[in-house]
Amino acid sequence: MGRIRTFTEVEVARTARQVFWDRGYEDTALPDLERATGLNRSSIYHSFGSKRGLFDAAVENYLDEVIRPRLAPLRGDTVESAALETYLLGLHAAMTEGHTALAANGCLLLNATGSPLGRDASLQTVVAAYCDDLRTAITAGVAARRADLDEAEQKSLAVTCTGLVFAAMAIVRVNAAAAGDLIEAALAQVRR
Amino acid sequence: MGRIRTFTEVEVARTARQVFWDRGYEDTALPDLERATGLNRSSIYHSFGSKRGLFDAAVENYLDEVIRPRLAPLRGDTVESAALETYLLGLHAAMTEGHTALAANGCLLLNATGSPLGRDASLQTVVAAYCDDLRTAITAGVAARRADLDEAEQKSLAVTCTGLVFAAMAIVRVNAAAAGDLIEAALAQVRR
């Protein structure tokens, strides 16, 4: 009974994610989203309720398909000793070699923090949770790689490493080379 | 001959700086600026040409009156050995103790990076220069404090320390405690 859906919300959220990532929330207008998703305004509003609703779906998708896959190797019960280095090398490559979305646009969430949307409490909560996830994952990676350190030293190293990753993401759009240096510094600390 | 000026552009830029810092460029409307400066639109446009012109003046003022005074002790010919720690402790205090503009709003420039304005090339240049100044100053501070290290080690430490400061500024609005941890990590590295 009735016509079948010709799109899935995940696909649309993924497409919208890229647009928001490229142009930022405020600079993305409805016509941009219509064009990119191939959907009409009416359909977008029917599925997501508002531009903000679509953005929230895009953020979910960003976490699911961009952030968490990268962090996954750091989150198992038994973390490979090389996992953290692999993660950092992956970041470094993304930032310096190719024209990846990450190098060109930085982090979708961190960027939103400085934009008008960053005054929104619910978005701040999402960013804070992301920040926490990142620190937890890196802490696990540090523990696996640097079993020679005591717990306090591991924790301190994890904070440093997390901070360097954050700084790199915050600055990469403006100065990719500097971002690469930051990741290299993190690698050096992890390896020492 | 003729009426005397009743305001200086520096005063106005300083006031506007605070408004832009609190609310961000995009969320600051002309009426906000009129109210804060006590000036009429017409006067603002006569002195600064555009909203963007006033913002640029506010950024100049931010660098002159907020950033550079903090970095000054790190920039002399002979840098005090304790200068870097003093700088970091000042940042830490601003971020955790009081309700300072820095803790509440983060860094005016870094915030702008993620906003629509962050796509503007000339703003990116300003941010990149600021980033460079910061690294240079911290490098001098590291050299003064850690004469025991060789040059390569000093450089690596300086990059790490700069990154941690950046990360703290990028995250402080969302999570001031985490920002404080980052500065503490930087202190620990400098002192070791």
Next chain:
DNA sequence: CGTATTGTGAACTGACCATTTCACTATAGA
């Protein structure tokens, strides 16, 4: 006083935006 400059007030322009609405088309199963 005369004149040049500084500043105000208020209305207006033109653009852009998210959101709503609705008549219409398309496609599925019964």
Next chain:
DNA sequence: TCTATAGTGAAATGGTCAGTTCACAATACG
């Protein structure tokens, strides 16, 4: 064919915004 659901197209609504314009008021100097 009937009906329910999916999706389109286009116009309208109401709001906000930066920037412009201009007649007018205030204040300085000669």
